[in-house]
Amino acid sequence: MSSRALKGGLFQAGLLFSLAVGFVTLGVLLADVLIDGVGYLDGTMLTEPPSIDPQIAGARPAILATIYLGALLLLFTVPIGVGTAIYLEEYANRERWYNRLLELNIQNLAAVPSIIWGILGLAFLVRGIGLGRVLLAGALILTLLVLPTVIIAAREAIRSVPDSIRQGAYALGATQWQVVSRQVLPAAIPGIATGSILALSRALGETAPLIMIGAVTYIAFDPTILGPFTALPIQIYQWVSLPQPEFKLLAAGAILILLAILLTMNALAIWLRNRYRRTW
Amino acid sequence: MTTIDGTRLIEIETPPEEDFDRREAIFRVHDLAVAYGDAVALKDVRLDVYKNSITAFIGPSGCGKSTFIRCFNRMNDLIPSARVSGDVLYHGKDLYASDVDPVEVRRRIGMVFQKPNPFPKSIFDNVAFGPRVLGMDKDLSGRVERALHNAALWDEVKDRLKESALGLSGGQQQRLCIARALAVEPDVILMDEPASALDPISTTRIEDLMHELKRDYTIVIVTHNMQQAARVADMTAFFSVEVSPEGGRRTGILVEYDKTSKIFTTPADKRTEDYVTGRFG
Numbered sequence: 001m002s003s004r005a006l007k008g009g010l011f012q013a014g015l016l017f018s019l020a021v022g023f024v025t026l027g028v029l030l031a032d033v034l035i036d037g038v039g040y041l042d043g044t045m046l047t048e049p050p051s052i053d054p055q056i057a058g059a060r061p062a063i064l065a066t067i068y069l070g071a072l073l074l075l076f077t078v079p080i081g082v083g084t085a086i087y088l089e090e091y092a093n094r095e096r097w098y099n100r101l102l103e104l105n106i107q108n109l110a111a112v113p114s115i116i117w118g119i120l121g122l123a124f125l126v127r128g129i130g131l132g133r134v135l136l137a138g139a140l141i142l143t144l145l146v147l148p149t150v151i152i153a154a155r156e157a158i159r160s161v162p163d164s165i166r167q168g169a170y171a172l173g174a175t176q177w178q179v180v181s182r183q184v185l186p187a188a189i190p191g192i193a194t195g196s197i198l199a200l201s202r203a204l205g206e207t208a209p210l211i212m213i214g215a216v217t218y219i220a221f222d223p224t225i226l227g228p229f230t231a232l233p234i235q236i237y238q239w240v241s242l243p244q245p246e247f248k249l250l251a252a253g254a255i256l257i258l259l260a261i262l263l264t265m266n267a268l269a270i271w272l273r274n275r276y277r278r279t280w
Numbered sequence: 281m282t283t284i285d286g287t288r289l290i291e292i293e294t295p296p297e298e299d300f301d302r303r304e305a306i307f308r309v310h311d312l313a314v315a316y317g318d319a320v321a322l323k324d325v326r327l328d329v330y331k332n333s334i335t336a337f338i339g340p341s342g343c344g345k346s347t348f349i350r351c352f353n354r355m356n357d358l359i360p361s362a363r364v365s366g367d368v369l370y371h372g373k374d375l376y377a378s379d380v381d382p383v384e385v386r387r388r389i390g391m392v393f394q395k396p397n398p399f400p401k402s403i404f405d406n407v408a409f410g411p412r413v414l415g416m417d418k419d420l421s422g423r424v425e426r427a428l429h430n431a432a433l434w435d436e437v438k439d440r441l442k443e444s445a446l447g448l449s450g451g452q453q454q455r456l457c458i459a460r461a462l463a464v465e466p467d468v469i470l471m472d473e474p475a476s477a478l479d480p481i482s483t484t485r486i487e488d489l490m491h492e493l494k495r496d497y498t499i500v501i502v503t504h505n506m507q508q509a510a511r512v513a514d515m516t517a518f519f520s521v522e523v524s525p526e527g528g529r530r531t532g533i534l535v536e537y538d539k540t541s542k543i544f545t546t547p548a549d550k551r552t553e554d555y556v557t558g559r560f561g
């Protein structure tokens with residue numbers, strides 16, 4: 001074999017190896033969790049609160065809280081994120097310094113570690129305005145955490161609507177609001193939905209900021225928006241840290257539930273993207 | 281007429297001949313100039329556009345003809361750096377007066393673009409978009425049907441009005457864009473190289489359509505294709521590029537404006553003659 005062909009072959013082997021590292025690791029993890037946790041994936045897990053007895057312990061409050069958090073997140077992030085994206089893409093004059101500052105700021109905020117957001121939440125939401133260690137505070141802090149990501153995804157989607165569509169609508173006598181609301185936004189919705197769902201699923205897996213603002217690890221009753229709460233990642237963390245081996249298996253079961261929620265959401269995002277994929 | 285730096289430009293003869301004398305000028309353009317930032321794209325344009333006629337703008341790339349046609353419906357307003365000076369009178373009223381709303385201008389002066397740009401919606405919704413945003417909701421389906429008829433597209437799409445417009449061929453898409461413009465009952469239709477992205481058969485259809493439409497509308501067309509101007513236009517304006525000696529800045533100028541037959545047979549200006557005989561551009 002010539003050395004050129006050898007180099008090509010080596011390169012390809014290297015690529016396959018990189019691919020394998022990701023896949024095998026993920027596969028082993030999944031298999032391990034599945035073997036451990038599948039036995040605990042029963043009605044008890046879904047319907048019962050946690051308990052010191054692993055046989056009757058469930059994750060109902062944590063699962064419910066995670067669902068509440070997700071719903072509140074959607075409610076908060078999508079309108080604010082899409083609104084900001086529309087302003088930046090369609091209305092803001094880039095020649096103005098404050099608009100450029102705003103853009104730079106959003107890009108930087110997207111890179112802020114989640115624990116920092118947690119500290120902000122503790123200082124500002126929980127103590128500052130006296131919201132307390134409640135589910136709403138958790139939802140708000142997760143909102144701040146993923147808002148930059150949602151804004152960036154929505155801007156990307158809005159920007160991908162070709163200018164010829166805007167021009168065609170303007171040429172018919174549409175106002176700017178009509179162009180944005182009837183042409184640009186509908187055309188951008190698949191991209192916005194995909195980005196928002198992916199951001200949401202990231203937020204639901206977050207643990208650090210919730211621990212920071214004081215999500216409680218042991219909650220035996222259903223959460224309310226203005227009450228103390230826990231979330232699936234925190235419940236998992238708590239079970240894993242307990243000494244009895246049964247709780248490790250219970251944690252594996254809860255991991256499976258969290259994974260199922262997140263993978264369903266990601267699948268929905270992929271389905272949306274493919275369903276509405278458009279060639280202009 | 282003098283330019284900014286004081287040199288005299290050619291006087292543009294107003295079309296003298298019989299039938300145009302009686303025609304009403306829809307647009308009167310005086311000393312128009314367009315600049316993008318500091319760069320002057322077009323200057324010293326002066327011409328009249330006549331009712332129920334087809335007026336063609338021809339010229340080499342960069343001569344400002346597309347910039348010019350966008351002055352008639354204030355599409356240049358959408359480019360933040362664009363500045364228009366001079367007068368564009370529409371039925372005697374200055375389109376650029378401070379009390380004129382560009383949105384109102386565009387509902388009367390429709391536009392068809394170079395590349396067909398149907399909205400990613402159904403065929404029906406494409407045509408209905410203009411009437412809907414302008415509140416012309418009465419008998420919407422009748423309005424859509426008439427517009428499609430007038431754009432010679434009805435027979436091809438009447439059974440698939442609910443299907444996506446993106447599934448139409450390029451020529452059909454362009455006629456859909458014409459139907460879309462017609463649906464809001466404009467006074468003038470501006471066409472910016474409407475056939476340059478189409479095959480010869482579709483081009484012929486668009487040209488036939490223009491002949492039909494000029495009975496009811498005034499049409500202004502920018503074209504790269506001299507034969508097309510010669511085939512469809514009543515009046516033709518030839519634009520060229522003036523390169524400034526210092527800095528080499530390129531500015532579009534109007535060289536000659538006259539009846540199409542005159543422009544293509546006995547042009548008054550040497551530059552026009554060179555262009556239409558294919559010696560330049």
